[in-house]
Every structure is written in C-alpha cells, then in structure tokens.
Amino acid sequence: MNPVTSDSFDDQVRRSALPVLVDFWAPWCTRCAGMEPAVREVATTFAGRGSVVTVDVEAHPELAAEHLVLSLPAVAFYRDGAVVRTLAGPRSAEELAAAFEEVLDGQH
Amino acid sequence: MHGTHLTRYDAVVVGSGPAGYTAAVYLGRAGRSVVLLEGGTAPGGALMTTPEIENYPGFPDGAGGPELMDSIRRQALRCGATLVPVDAASVELTGAGHRVVAADGTAYDARALVLATGAEHRRLGIDGEDRLAGRGVSWCGTCDGPFFAGRDVVVVGGGDTAVEEACFLSRIAGQVHLVHRSARLRASRVLQDRLATRANVTVHLDTRVRAIEGTDRVTGVRLDQRSLPVAGVFVAIGHDPRSALVAGAVETTASGHVVVEHPSSRTNVPGVFACGDLVDPTYRQAITAAGSGCVAALDADAYLAARDTTRDAA
The missing domain is CATH 3.50.50.60 (FAD/NAD(P)-binding domain)
Structure with a gap:
C-alpha cells in the first residue's frame, strides 16, 4: 500500500515493471475506508507479482479527472503503462484478487 | 486467511x-x-x-x-x-x-x-445506467457529490433519501434537478421544508427519466418531454x-x-x-x-x- 501523487504517478505506475492496482479514495468516502482492509489484503497477497498504490483524489483531483473517476471507491489496473481494466464501487478482497489475477494472466 | x-x-x-x-x-x-x-x-x-x-x-x-x-x-x-x-x-x-x-x-x-x-x-433499469455507472451515474451523493462541484446534476426519486441527496448536493453542485415520477414527493415534511429553502434545486414532478446519455461519461438525461444537460445522475428510488x-x-x-x-x-x-x-x-x-x-x-x-x-x- 503505497500512496502516490501526481509527481510520483509516472514512476510508480506507468513505468512499473509489475502490473499495478491503483486504488482511488478520498477522506470523505466512508465506503473507501470500508474497502481499505480488502485493498491491504490484496497488496499482501500479490507482493512480488503486482504492486498496489493508493491515490487520495482530494489531494490529487487531477489524477481523478485524468482517470475519469466520478465515483468512489474506484480501482484501475495498469499493465505495461496503460489502464487495462477499471472497477467502480466497493469490492471485496476476493473480487479484487480475482480481477488482479486476470490482469496478471493477460486476460484484460 | x-x-x-x-x-x-x-x-x-x-x-x-x-x-x-x-x-x-x-x-x-x-x-x-x-x-x-x-x-x-x-x-x-x-x-x-x-x-x-x-x-x-x-x-x-x-x-x-x-x-x-x-x-x-x-x-x-x-x-x-x-x-x-x-x-x-x-x-x-x-x-x-x-x-x-x-x-x-x-x-x-x-x-x-x-x-x-x-x-x-434499486436501479432505474434504463438505457445508459449500467454503462455509465461510476461515470456520472451514482447511488451515493455523499460519496460522489464532491466530483460534481459547480456542475449540474439530477437526483431521481421522491422519498426521504432522494430529498436528502438533493439537499446535500445543492451545497456542492450547480443546479440540482430533482425528478420524481409522481405528482407529489413522499419525503417527510421536515425534509421537504428544507428542500424548499435551497435556491438551486428545481423539482420536476410527474416526470420520468427515460435514458441517461453520454459516451465515456454522463452528459445529460432524457426526460418525458425534454432533455437536461447534466454531469451527474444520482439514483435514489428505493x-x-x-x-x-x-x-x-x-x-x-x-x-x-x-x-x-x-x-x-x-x-x-x-x-x-x-x-x-x-x-x-x-x-x-x-x-x-x-x-x-x-x-x-x-x-x-x-x-x-x-x-x-x-x-x-x-
């Protein structure tokens, strides 16, 4: 669980050698807080195979706008520098893990 | 685990x-x-x-x-x-x-x-709703309202939740359109009174939302007689x-x-x-x-x- 900013996004996400799960959240979003344990669990499960980063959209609205995030929580999966899949709304650890596996397998 | x-x-x-x-x-x-x-x-x-x-x-x-x-x-x-x-x-x-x-x-x-x-x-079950979910269609004003600061939005519904959402969004959004299919709101008196104090809320009674429009994000809604250009659609129909x-x-x-x-x-x-x-x-x-x-x-x-x-x- 690695917080990224507009400045570090390219390094941490677009140029990442591993696929990346980007978790968009905001301090006002109680559903995001509810999903945080699931994101944390996925970060542990995928350590070494994929990375997990978080974006505070209140602090970085430009990243939200760029990713067309208009609902929270939201997740974007990056592989080889491009978004390959997005999820909107709360997801369980199982659902996040299943989607991440598909991204790693190249199914998306 | x-x-x-x-x-x-x-x-x-x-x-x-x-x-x-x-x-x-x-x-x-x-x-x-x-x-x-x-x-x-x-x-x-x-x-x-x-x-x-x-x-x-x-x-x-x-x-x-x-x-x-x-x-x-x-x-x-x-x-x-x-x-x-x-x-x-x-x-x-x-x-x-x-x-x-x-x-x-x-x-x-x-x-x-x-x-x-x-x-x-509950979902509306209309064209555009699923496709634009998370792209301007939302079921939670308090979660997603801040993305629509200064933008015009629609709230669909006439009960307590819809009126609460409209009141909440009126503090953030530009114009708030509350669209309800019946002739009167079901929301409690206290909430309706609160709604009446919001200058930027327009209530559309006896009106249905027929479709939600937009390609990669919401650009408007089609009502019975007219269309409204809006950036967000908040669904609160039960x-x-x-x-x-x-x-x-x-x-x-x-x-x-x-x-x-x-x-x-x-x-x-x-x-x-x-x-x-x-x-x-x-x-x-x-x-x-x-x-x-x-x-x-x-x-x-x-x-x-x-x-x-x-x-x-x-």
Whole structure:
C-alpha cells in the first residue's frame, strides 16, 4: 500500500515493471475506508507479482479527472503503462484478487 | 486467511448494520458464542453513507452514520462477538443446524442463524445506467457529490433519501434537478421544508427519466418531454432486500423481503431469524433496524435455551 501523487504517478505506475492496482479514495468516502482492509489484503497477497498504490483524489483531483473517476471507491489496473481494466464501487478482497489475477494472466 | 477462527458457534449473524450489530450485542451479552459476518465490500451497511442522523434516540446533537455504526460495532466486540469482514457466499439450512459458507471458503456452523443482510439500491433499469455507472451515474451523493462541484446534476426519486441527496448536493453542485415520477414527493415534511429553502434545486414532478446519455461519461438525461444537460445522475428510488443468499431456502414475499412471524423474527425455518431492512419494507429506520436486531437475538437465544433444556433432560 503505497500512496502516490501526481509527481510520483509516472514512476510508480506507468513505468512499473509489475502490473499495478491503483486504488482511488478520498477522506470523505466512508465506503473507501470500508474497502481499505480488502485493498491491504490484496497488496499482501500479490507482493512480488503486482504492486498496489493508493491515490487520495482530494489531494490529487487531477489524477481523478485524468482517470475519469466520478465515483468512489474506484480501482484501475495498469499493465505495461496503460489502464487495462477499471472497477467502480466497493469490492471485496476476493473480487479484487480475482480481477488482479486476470490482469496478471493477460486476460484484460 | 480467516481459517484460524473457531467455526462452530451458538449463533451466526450475517450482515452488519444496526440490525446485525445489535443482534451480536444481545447474543454476546447472553453468553452465546456468536460470529458476525460483516461483509467484504461495505461493512456497516447503509448508514455508512449517511453523514448525519438526527433522529436516533440518545444523540440530541445528531450522530454521524459511520460513527454510530462504529460505536455499535465496538459494543458487539466488547460483548464477546467475533466479527469477520467477509461476505456470506451460501447457506445450508438443515434441521440439525445451519451452515454459512463465507466467500473465503470458511464454513461457520451454528444452531441459530440471524439474517441481517439489509437492502441494496434499486436501479432505474434504463438505457445508459449500467454503462455509465461510476461515470456520472451514482447511488451515493455523499460519496460522489464532491466530483460534481459547480456542475449540474439530477437526483431521481421522491422519498426521504432522494430529498436528502438533493439537499446535500445543492451545497456542492450547480443546479440540482430533482425528478420524481409522481405528482407529489413522499419525503417527510421536515425534509421537504428544507428542500424548499435551497435556491438551486428545481423539482420536476410527474416526470420520468427515460435514458441517461453520454459516451465515456454522463452528459445529460432524457426526460418525458425534454432533455437536461447534466454531469451527474444520482439514483435514489428505493431499495430491494438483499435476500438472494436465502432465496428458495426461507420464505420471501413477492418483493423479496424475508417473511417473519410478526412481532417475532422467526422465519419459516426453525432456528433461522431475520431482522432489519431485509424484513421491513415500511419503516427502514436505524432505530427500527436496531430494535428488530434485538428481537432476533432474543428469539435466537430463547430457541437455543429451549434446545439446551431438551438436551439436558434427555
């Protein structure tokens, strides 16, 4: 669980050698807080195979706008520098893990 | 991941929210071993997206929804309940006992089962709704409203939730259009009065939203007679009970609510009790859900006690 900013996004996400799960959240979003344990669990499960980063959209609205995030929580999966899949709304650890596996397998 | 938990309990409670947590408080306090499956996606239930609750007794200055849920949750922990943040995937109801299998594969066996899975947002079922979900279509103004600062939005619905959403969004958005299919709003007087004070809210009665327009994000809605250019569509047209877990296993109404023997919480299956929004199409308040969670716990405890007695006598 690695917080990224507009400045570090390219390094941490677009140029990442591993696929990346980007978790968009905001301090006002109680559903995001509810999903945080699931994101944390996925970060542990995928350590070494994929990375997990978080974006505070209140602090970085430009990243939200760029990713067309208009609902929270939201997740974007990056592989080889491009978004390959997005999820909107709360997801369980199982659902996040299943989607991440598909991204790693190249199914998306 | 959760395999270290004991998997046999006196009671399993499925669903977090005022009903589920209150049931866990009462069962724990009665000395029963109880596990509560809180859900893997949105623990805390509908109140987690309610910023301010003004009518929960004991809080004269109002209470925040998430804070209230956290308080009841901690009370359940303090009363000895085990809380697990996982969804229930399936149930097996048998005469001897009940089994709930969680999404992570763990099986929880118990003699009594309390269902408190609540209700979920109803969808409009119109063109553009699914395609633009998360792209301007939202079911939660307090979650997503800040993305629409200064932009025009539509709120669909006429009940308390819709009017609360419209009032909330009027402080953030540009113009707020409240669109309701009937001739009058169903919301309570106090909320309608509050709505009337908002200068940037326009109410469209006797009007349906026919389609939501936009390619990669919402650009407008098509109403009966006209279109409105808006950036956001907030859907607040009611809730459907979340009873898929027990569909076919316990009796439900045509609307999907679990049938209970009022005023008890007993379902048609012995040892299975239900409470909260799952059984209640009418009142749907935090306090009524908490009250029915209490009833379910007392019913479950009495059910367990009767069987304890039978076993002792045998």
